[in-house]
Amino acid sequence: MFDISEETINEAELRKNARDPSCGGFVCFEGWVRDHNQGKDVQKLAYEAYPKLAIKEGNKIIDEAMEKFAIKKALCTHRVGLLEIGDMAVWVGVSAAHRDAAFKACRYILDEVKSRVPIWKNETWKDGESGWVEQE
Numbered sequence: 144m145f146d147i148s149e150e151t152i153n154e155a156e157l158r159k160n161a162r163d164p165s166c167g168g169f170v171c172f173e174g175w176v177r178d179h180n181q182g183k184d185v186q187k188l189a190y191e192a193y194p195k196l197a198i199k200e201g202n203k204i205i206d207e208a209m210e211k212f213a214i215k216k217a218l219c220t221h222r223v224g225l226l227e228i229g230d231m232a233v234w235v236g237v238s239a240a241h242r243d244a245a246f247k248a249c250r251y252i253l254d255e256v257k258s259r260v261p262i263w264k265n266e267t268w269k270d271g272e273s274g275w276v277e278q279e
Contacts (some may be wrong), residue, residue, distance in 0.1 A: 144217075145201025147192050147262070149224045152231045161236035163215040168242040170249045174233040176226045180276065184269040190223045190232065193261040197221075204255040212248040214239040221250055221262055 154173060162169055178185050194236040205217045226232055235252050239245040256262075257278045267273040 145205055145217075145256075145260075146218075146220045147194055147197050147199055147201075147223050148220055149222070152220050152222060152234050154231065154234055157218055157220060157234055157236055161216050161218045161238055166215050166238040166240055168239045168245040169236065170239075170242070170245040171234065171236040172249055172253055174253075176228050176230045176232055178228045180266060184268075185228065186267045186269045187225060187227050188264055188266045189225045190221070191263050191265070192221070192223045194223075196218060196223040197260050197262055200260045201256060203274075204252055204259065206250045207255070208237070208252050211251065212239065213241070213244040214248045216244055217248060217252060221256065221260070223262065 158171060176188055189244050201219060206217065208214060208217050210217065214237050219235045221233045235249050235251070237245045237249045239248065261277060264278055265273060
């Protein structure tokens, strides 16, 4: 399941929902807003999305991960709106019988979300300038 949220990401709730008692491996990734990017000091950033398409494409990515890797559950949530330094921007969690599949699926989901899901990042730098930047 993929979701976008204007609210603070509740990683404890997501972890609870992503875990599966039949699985011995659980991997998650948390991405936070950092104070620098591409040689510039970042003050804050804003994410914008096309929600209907973002959710559709995000769920397609999770379905692909379920088919490609031996995993039982996968969740991903991405924030939208204004975020401050240290805020969590994205969370991915994967349960699998074994760690290798969980690690690979988590990486796949994150990489595909960053490249395919229509979510855009606008950074505001400490010099007062701002601009759209490619997600990494």
